[in-house]
Amino acid sequence: MQPLPKWADATLVPLLSILIAFAISGVVILAIGKDPVEATKVMVTGALGSTYGWGYTLYYATSFTFTGLAVAVAFHAGLFNIGGEGQATLGGLGVALVLLHMAWPHWSLALLAAMAGAMAFGAAWALLPAWLQARRGSHIVITTIMFNFIAAALLNYILVNVLRPTGQMDPATARFAADLALPKLHEMLGWLGIPFARRTPANLGLVVALAAAVLVWGLLWHTRLGFQLRAFGKSEPAARYAGISPVRVTLYAMLISGALAGLMAVNTVMGEQQRLVMNAAGGAGFIGIAVALMGRSHPLGVVLAALLFGFLYQGGAEMAIWMQIPRELIVVIQALVILFTGALDNMVRMPVAWAFRLLRGGR
Amino acid sequence: MDLAVIGGGPAAAAPRPPAIELRGISKAFGSVQANRNISIRVERGTIHGIVGENGAGKSTLMSILYGFYRADAGEILIDGRPTPIPDSQAAIRAGIGMVFQHFKLVENFTVLENIVLGAEEGHLLAPSLAKARRALTALAHDHELQVDPDAVVEELSVGHQQRVEILKALYRKAEILILDEPTGVLTPAEADHLFRILANLRAEGKTIILITHKLREIMAATDRVSVMRRGEMVATRRTAETSPEELAELMVGRKVLLQVEKGPARPGPxxxxxxxxxxxxxxxxxxxxxxxxxxxxxxxxxxxxxxxxxxxxxxxxxxxxxxxxxxxxxxxxxxxxxxxxxxxxxxxxxxxxxxxxxxxxxxxxxxxxxxxxxxxxxxxxxxxxxxxxxxxxxxxxxxxxxxxxxxxxxxxxxxxxxxxxxxxxxxxxxxxxxxxxxxxxxxxxxxxxxxxxxxxxxxxxxxxxxxxxxxxxxxxxxxxxxxxxxxxxxxxxxxxxxxxxxxxxxxxxxxxxxxxxxxxxxxxxxxx
Missing domain, CATH: 3.40.50.300 (P-loop containing nucleotide triphosphate hydrolases)
Incomplete structure (x- = not known):
C-alpha cells in the first residue's frame, strides 16, 4: 500500500482525530442538555482567550511535556513506561529534599540542584523495573504500574511521618524558602516588556521543558546512545546481531525516561506549589502516555500534543466552573481525544490514505 | 539428483478448454502496477511453471487466483467458464488448492485435524474425522503421500508437513494445485519425491502450477513455463523448447551469467x-x-x-x-x-x-x-x-x-x-x-x-x-x-x-x- 505522505501522517491524521473527538463530545454535551457551541466558546476563551488562561494552559502543558518526553524516549527503545506518575512523584520528593535540607544562595543554583534531585529520584524509581525487565524478563508495563502504587504509598508515608512539620495537620512538607521560587512567566516576559497576567502558575519550568525537548531530540537522532536505543526499539534480534546490549539499552532508556518524568516536579513542586503535597503528580504521568502517542514520540509532536492537553485541562476547568457541566465530562472529552488519537489511530489513517490514493489516481 | 526422469513429456493434447485461463488481469497497489494485463492459459493435466524475479508479480497473480486479492481488471476462466473468485472459499469451490511457501498448518494439531480444519461437516467432530481418515488412506495410497494421520504436525519433517498441505488440497477436491516455491526447505531427495508425486497427479489429469526460481526444477519438472517480468507476462514456452539461459534472460531482460567465473583458490594460513x-x-x-x-x-x-x-x-x-x-x-x-x-x-x-x-x-x-x-x-x-x-x-x-x-x-x-x-x-x-x-x-x-x-x-x-x-x-x-x-x-x-x-x-x-x-x-x- 502506498504510504501516507509524512506531513499528512503527522498533522492531518491527528487533527482529524481531534475533530472527531470534539464532535462526539459535542453530542455528549448536547445529550446532557447543554449547548455545545457555548461550551466550546467557554473552553477556548477560558484556555486561550486571555493571558490568564494561557498561563494555566502553559503550566499544564509544561508538565505534560516532561511526562510525554519520558514516555516517548522509552517508546523509542520499545519500552512502554507507564510509571511516569510514580517517577514524577519521586521526582517531587527529590526536589523537596534538595530545597528543604540545603541552603541555597540563589534560586538559579537551587534550580540546578532541584533538577538533579528530581532526575536522580525519578531515574532511581525507573531503575528497578528496568533491571527486572532486562535481567529477569518481568514485563515493564506490569512493574511500572505497580511502582506507581508503591510511589503513592511511599509519598503518603513520608509526608505523614517524616517530612510533615510538627504541629501541621496537612500531610505536606514545610514551604520552601521564598527566595528559591522560580521566576513566573509574567516576570520573565516582563523582562522582555511583554505584559502577561500575574497569578498564573506558568514559570521557568516551561523553558526547562522546551530545553529538555531539544535535548531529547539531539539524544535520539544525534548520539550513539540514541542510535542504539532506536535500533533496539525497532528490532531486538537485529540489535543483538549488531552487538547492542539489550540490558544496557533497557537500563539507559528507562533511566532517561524516569529522569524526564521526575523533572516534572521542577514545574509543579518548585515552580508552583512551593512545597511537596500529596498526589503531587496529579495524573500528569498518565496524560504523558497520551501525549507521546499523539505526538508520535517525536519531541516536537510531544510539545504540541502537551499544548493540546494543557488546553483541554484548562478549558475543561473553565467549562466546569461556568457551565455547570460536571467535571467528569471533562474527563470524558479528554478520554475521547486519547481514544481517537491513540487507540483508534488507524480508523482515521486508513480513510485518509484511501482519500490520498483517490486524489493521486485522479491526477 | 535425477529430475530429468520425471520431467516433461509433452502434455497430451486436450480437446477440453484449458483448466485455467486468465484474461487481461491487472492489479495495482497504489502507484505500483503489480500485474499488468496478464493473460495465460494453463492446459488441463500439465505442470505449468511460472518463473520471475522477486517483485515480478508472481505472488500477486497467484493471490488473485486464490481469492486473496481482487483484480482491478480482467477475467478468470476455470474450465472455460468465467469464474469470479472473490475469496479463498470460492477458489476452493472452483477446485483450486494452494500449497504456500510457508505452510498454513496448526502445529500442535494432528495431521487428521489439520486436514479436516475448515472442512468440518456438522457440529460433531468425530464423523468428519472418521470420514477424513478413510479419504486420507485412499489418497495416500493413490499418490505416494504416506503420512501418519495421528502424528502431531510439529513433530513431522518439513517434507512431510508439505505432504499434509498437498493432502489438504486434495481432500478439498482440488483439481488445480498451485505450489509456491515448494522445494526451498526440502532435501534433494525430498524434492525428487515431491516431483514424483506431482507427476503422478498430472497423470491423473490434475493441473499443477509450480512457482519457483530454480530454473533447473522448471526444466526438469514442467511441461510449459511462463516468465514474468515487472508485472507482465513476457513469454510462455514449451519447456522442451527452451533453455535455462533463455529463461534467465527473459526474466532479467538481459543476458545473465548463471555460472560464477572464478580462478583456483590460493589458500593461506x-x-x-x-x-x-x-x-x-x-x-x-x-x-x-x-x-x-x-x-x-x-x-x-x-x-x-x-x-x-x-x-x-x-x-x-x-x-x-x-x-x-x-x-x-x-x-x-x-x-x-x-x-x-x-x-x-x-x-x-x-x-x-x-x-x-x-x-x-x-x-x-x-x-x-x-x-x-x-x-x-x-x-x-x-x-x-x-x-x-x-x-x-x-x-x-x-x-x-x-x-x-x-x-x-x-x-x-x-x-x-x-x-x-x-x-x-x-x-x-x-x-x-x-x-x-x-x-x-x-x-x-x-x-x-x-x-x-x-x-x-x-x-x-x-x-x-x-x-x-x-x-x-x-x-x-x-x-x-x-x-x-x-x-x-x-x-x-x-x-x-x-x-x-x-x-x-x-x-x-x-x-x-x-x-x-x-x-x-x-x-x-x-x-x-
Missing part, C-alpha cells in the same frame, strides 16, 4: 579454527553437536545442508549473539563464546564481518534509512563519531553515498528506509556495509535468498573478489548450486553435525544430497 563447537537453544535442545572445521585465508568454505540443521546456530555463535561451548580461534586467538566479551561488537573488533541469513530480521533495521543501516553495527567506528557523545551523521551519509554507488544499490538514496528497497538491494546494502570493512573473516548466510538473478551475479562476484583479496569466507547456503559454484571446499551439515567435507570438483549433487539427508555414502547405515 588458517584464519578460523573451530573445534568441537556445541550450542544449545533456549529449550535446552542441542543444535550444534560438536562441530569442527577450519577456514583458511583466501578460500571459501561452503556449508551445505537443509535449513534447520544447525547452520543458523553456527553463524549466530560465530557472530557473537548466541552462546556456545568449544574452542574457536581467529588467527590463533581464542574467541570468548559465552562471557561478557562475546557480542557482535567484540566480533567486529576482532575482524569478523557478518552478512546474516535473515537480512530483514537481523541485518537491517527495516524502518531505518539506508545511511542509518550503514552505521548499524559499526556505530562505534571513530570515523562515524564527532566526539565521545555525538555521532557524525554527515560522515555516515557521505560514506553511505559511496557505498550505494560502488555496490550499485538502487535507488541510490541514503534517506530511503531499508524496507523500501527491493530484496536484492537490501542485500547489497548489507554486503556494502560488511565487505568494505575488509574483514579477516566474512560470515555470510544465504547471500542470495530472495535476491533477483541480476543481483545474484553481482553478489557472487563480490564474494569471489573478497576471497581473491586473501580473506576467509564461511558461506552458509541451502542452495546447492550456489555452494557448488562458489565454495572451494564443501562441508555438509546434518542434525548439528558435519557429515563430511568434499571437494566441489570431486563431488556431485547426488553425493551431497545423501550427506544432507544424514547418509554417508558407502557406509551401511545412515548416521542419523
Amino acid at each position: 588458517a584464519v578460523l579454527e573451530v573445534e568441537n563447537l556445541r550450542v544449545r537453544d533456549t529449550r535446552g535442545v542441542e543444535r550444534l553437536k560438536g562441530v569442527s572445521f577450519t577456514v583458511r585465508a583466501g578460500e571459501i568454505l561452503g556449508i551445505a545442508g537443509v535449513a534447520g540443521n544447525g547452520q543458523s546456530e553456527l553463524l549466530e555463535v560465530l557472530g557473537g549473539f548466541a552462546a556456545g561451548q568449544g574452542r574457536v580461534r581467529l588467527n590463533g586467538v581464542a574467541l570468548d563464546l559465552t562471557g561478557r566479551r562475546s557480542d557482535g561488537q567484540t566480533r567486529r573488533a576482532a575482524g569478523i564481518a557478518h552478512v546474516p541469513e535473515d537480512r530483514q530480521r537481523l541485518g537491517l533495521i527495516m524502518d531505518f534509512a539506508a545511511w542509518e543501516n550503514i552505521a548499524f553495527g559499526y556505530h562505534h567506528d571513530p570515523a562515524y563519531q564527532r566526539n565521545r557523545l555525538v555521532m557524525d551523521n554527515a560522515a555516515v551519509l557521505a560514506a553511505t553515498r559511496g557505498k550505494l554507488a560502488r555496490f550499485d544499490v538502487r535507488p541510490p538514496d541514503p534517506w530511503l528506509a531499508a524496507r523500501n528497497f527491493s530484496g536484492g538491494n537490501q542485500q547489497k546494502l548489507v554486503l556494502a556495509r560488511e565487505i568494505e570493512r575488509d574483514p579477516e573473516l566474512l560470515l555470510v548466510g544465504q547471500p542470495t535468498r530472495g535476491v533477483d538473478i541480476g543481483a545474484v551475479e553481482f553478489i557472487h562476484r563480490r564474494l569471489i573478489a573478497l576471497r581473491d583479496a586473501g580473506r576467509a569466507i564461511l558461506l552458509v547456503s541451502v542452495e546447492l548450486d550456489e555452494i557448488l559454484g562458489l565454495a572451494d571446499r564443501i562441508a555438509v551439515m546434518f542434525d548439528g553435525r558435519i557429515m563430511g567435507e568434499r571437494d566441489p570438483a570431486e563431488t556431485d549433487e547426488r553425493e551431497l544430497g545423501l550427506l544432507m539427508a544424514g547418509v554417508v555414502p558407502g557406509a551401511r547405515n545412515g548416521a542419523a
